[in-house]
Amino acid sequence: MDNLNNLLDGFANVLTPMNLLFALLGVTIGTAVGVLPGIGPAMTVALLLPVTYGMEPAQAFIMFAGIFYGGMYGGSTTSILLNTPGESSSVVTAIEGNKMAKSGRAAQALATAAIGSFVAGTIATVLLVVVISPMVSFAISLGSPDYFALMLLAFVAVTAVLGASRVRGFASLLLGLIIGVIGVDQTGQQRLTLGIPQLVDGIDVVVVAVAIFAVGEALWIAAHLRRRAAEVIPVGRPWMGKQDWKRSWKPWLRGTAYGFPFGAVPAGGAEIPTFLSYVTEKKLSKHPEEFGRGAIEGVAGPEAANNASAAGTLVPMLALGLPTNATAAVMLAAFQQYGIQPGPLLFTRESSLVWTLIASLFIGNLLLLVLNLPLAPAWARLLRIPRPYLYAGIIFFASMGAYAVNAQPFDLFLLLTLGLLGFGMRRFGLPILPLIVGVILGPLAELHGRRSLQLSGGELHGLIGGWVSWLIYAAILVVLVWPLIGRFVVRPLRGRLVTG
């Protein structure tokens, strides 16, 4: 019941006129920026970081909660009304959503996405409240060796589970880890600073995030800009008929059930649950023939899964300090900007702040629903923004945000350099997420690793802690050898079953 009291206190913190205004502001600009083509949720949060620089942490987090859900919702609007999905998590939504929009049912597609997101977001946030306390008390019992193992698991998982090519994932991860090494070490030694005084304090994670997500993306799109912008399907106010409600509510719930657990475990991501939800709905639907031609279940389920998974990622992010998707990684960078390190201690040290954040997730979600149903036509107009202005604007705001972190022009050169790195990674199909996770978690992993070895006097057995670390190392091993198991065990077995 402690949780409930904490949560109620959190609500009390949010429900002041000023803070509600911040929540509304966050939801509005989050959606507005998230709707813009080419801007995914992670870039939305990264670009809007400077907006919160001058604020108190509580207000900043209230706004972030709004930006977080707003950016998510904006992304799905884009993929329904435009032909091509922006990020992998909305690929599945786009399949049916765009078909629905083309056959004149854009209003229903947007409505089921908006209401489904609200339902999934609310349920998932309730689950977050339920799960987070046991998670935190478990996390507090962990020692440095366990944390070290957990971070290795996060590295291996974001690298080897998500994404198509492992070697490219590990290349990206190592580049991120190396960026994280730059600066003064805990012993006072300069590492990889190349004699540049501005690098002594290390590279700010915000600069890295803005560079990789915003500048790299803008340059990449500019290099391949569609000369004829994709067609936008006009839409009126979203609404659903009785039939649509009947066909939507079960997929919403099933999607939530898929999304939350996948988001909550390190490296679940949103791709797998959205896809699973799509397949399930197709199988269970009474109208399987509509799939591929605009079935509402195919929007309702995956969209709910996507949102529930986003809320799920907040569990490891808040309780363990482990970001498992790009948006959570940027959120974590935002926390660090305020000198706040997510993890179990956060709940004892900054209890009121965390619960305010969680309460504002509920409120942001509700505001989003209220705001989005009537405003959808306005968001759809944003999709027609001339592309030169859009991408010039991204570079403009990215430069402003990166400069404002430390007020030094050096950061702008850094921004460009890392932006070009992001550009090259997009060209060669290197995944972005491992790099960001490496930059954020690398220094922490080193800290915990070295702390573990301190007790054993440098002997490697110091890295093995209690049973938790054994379990985690076993999980890492499974993730690493999984393709081999697939090749040498599963396939021959299946072959024998077929032939024999």
Added chain:
Amino acid sequence: MTDMTSRPDRGGEQPSRPPAVQTSVPPIPEQAGVQTSAPSVPAQAGAERTPDLPEVVRPAPADVPPPVADPVADDGPAPKPDRAQYGVCAFLALVGGLVILDATTRIGHAVSSADPIGPKPVPILLGVLLLIVAAIYAVDVARGGTGEPEAGEDVDLSSPIDWRTVLLLIGAFLVNAVLIERLGWVISGTLLFWGSAFALGNRHYVRNLLIAVALSLITFYAFAIGLGVNLPAGVLQGIL
């Protein structure tokens, strides 16, 4: 999932981005405009060259392979290898080597009983791992592996990289970085937005200037004065 071996960026039949899991999900239809424009691509593709980029991200000596005859429909069983990827391997190996060099020569010896590991081993380990990854990457490329260029709403992968636009954008970016302290955000930001819009092909010079000035002024007043964010006033100090 194995690596994509098709070359969506080389024109021809362009497969849409596959969902993350092998699937029975129907592919997202391409835009009609994309497909019709595709056949004209290979002719220009050979002419594009990678100009010199700052050292950190020189993706490769040449982004597109040499202008060998590149039939439109070569996306079939044997696609052309993406040799520029060897540049990525070289870049990774170079970074790995530099990290090891820095760790072994520049980082002092600071081992104590409180910290038996010291600052050196981690960078050395990372450098060695990066060298190994670079080698495996090279083997993967030699065996025909390719990375899948990132798709997106406004990304038309059937066209070659438009280096002119990219370089102009970098130029606008650098102008801002050099001038921001001297002239202040309002002027340098105006130049940045106007230059970027120009680079991206917008030719409404006057309208863009008005938008750029308005954006810079609004952000300066809202962020620097309203929220106390660090943005320099520069030469306009006292006027703004």
